[in-house]
Amino acid sequence: MEQEIICNCCGARMLAKEGIFREDYLHVVKEWGYFSEKDGKRQEFYLCEACYDKLIESFLHPVMTTEVTELL
Numbered sequence: 001m002e003q004e005i006i007c008n009c010c011g012a013r014m015l016a017k018e019g020i021f022r023e024d025y026l027h028v029v030k031e032w033g034y035f036s037e038k039d040g041k042r043q044e045f046y047l048c049e050a051c052y053d054k055l056i057e058s059f060l061h062p063v064m065t066t067e068v069t070e071l072l
């Protein structure tokens with residue numbers, strides 16, 4: 001079974017082989033609340049790593065980065 005994710009920004013297609021994605025991506029899900037202009041709306045998007053890098057480069061304050069130790 002093939003699974004596909006499309007980057008909302010550039011349209012890059014990311015494919016999973018046997019359920020495993022060979023490249024990582026950003027997945028954002030946001031449910032907007034009462035004090036927003038989008039109250040009650042759920043929004044969702046995907047970004048490939050290249051678009052993610054471009055996005056965070058535009059930030060005034062750099063993203064917080066910490067090392068993650070994965071337990072296998």
Ligand SMILES: [Zn+2]
Nearest residue numbers: 007010048051
């Ligand atoms: Zn992209």
